[in-house]
Amino acid sequence: MDIVITGRHTQIKQKFRDVVEGKMNRVTAIAPDSQRVQVVLTHEGNPRQADSAQRVEMTVWAGKTVIRAEASSADEFSAFDKALDRLTLRLRRIRDRRKDHRRGLEIDPVPEEVLVEQSKGPAEPENPDNSIHQDAMASDLGPGQSVEVQVGDTPIVIRRKLHIAEPMSIDDALYQMELIGHDFFLFVNVETGRPSVVYRRHGWSYGVFEIDTPAHGKQHGK
Known part of the structure; x- marks a missing residue:
């Protein structure tokens, strides 16, 4: 899987890049058909938004489907962990729904935090x-x-x-x-x-x- 990491209004530090690349196995373990993941780190310069100064957006391309998640925090590592948790949760829901479709089971209503x-x-x-x-x-x-x-x-x-x-x-x-x-x-x-x-x-x-x-x-x- 290709991993692309970019920054908006900030420079990407090697430590952040290493952490991102080291945790991408969580994505491939759930969605082995993932072809590419893009991670965008954005820095908010407004001091009033210090608690959410770092925003991480993650996009995964798996076949013809695009899955996205984002999160903000005071530091880039916490923001990345939150975004990754949301992304893997959505990947699991998609995987489980596909399994239920193959089994011919009735699908429950769409859960929280959704959109495609x-x-x-x-x-x-x-x-x-x-x-x-x-x-x-x-x-x-x-x-x-x-x-x-x-x-x-x-x-x-x-x-x-x-x-x-x-x-x-x-x-x-x-x-x-x-x-x-x-x-x-x-x-x-x-x-x-x-x-x-x-x-x-x-x-x-x-x-x-x-x-x-x-x-x-x-x-x-x-």
């Missing part, structure tokens, strides 16, 4: 931090790329990202939520052809938004 994304494969990122120049337009973004733009002189930063929405059922979209720790997932409903969003409400309750236009609705007599 499909990938065409472990393509190399355009640059280490998977972002592009902030002056770029949304039309210039490639799949998975993001851009951050500051609003005037305010501290507000808006992040824009291009997501390729795959046609799938609502059940499949909820399953995809198991791979990435967000609270929503964008997809195209294969039954209606509409752009849709599944999102977490509370407990085991979920919601679905479907997007349509007035013109499209009139064409279908709505």
Whole structure:
């Protein structure tokens, strides 16, 4: 498995690199089909955020699936351990769900901390931090790329990202939520052809938004 370690606003120390590489056997033990893992360490310079100054984002490419997890802490080693724990938990859930599908068992509701994304494969990122120049337009973004733009002189930063929405059922979209720790997932409903969003409400309750236009609705007599 290829291991790529990069830093944002910080330099990667050899000790951190050694710790990361030394613990990657936890990933391959659960997901032996893992082809590539990317670890991004980000330093937050705001002294008010000292307790979460180091953020670690981990992305694993396994076949056509992408699994992500992230965590923050006061130091990079603690942040990495937390992110790795979350990542391996999601990998186990995915592995167990695949086993249950093969056995024909009924699947329990989607657990906490869930959200997913499909990938065409472990393509190399355009640059280490998977972002592009902030002056770029949304039309210039490639799949998975993001851009951050500051609003005037305010501290507000808006992040824009291009997501390729795959046609799938609502059940499949909820399953995809198991791979990435967000609270929503964008997809195209294969039954209606509409752009849709599944999102977490509370407990085991979920919601679905479907997007349509007035013109499209009139064409279908709505």
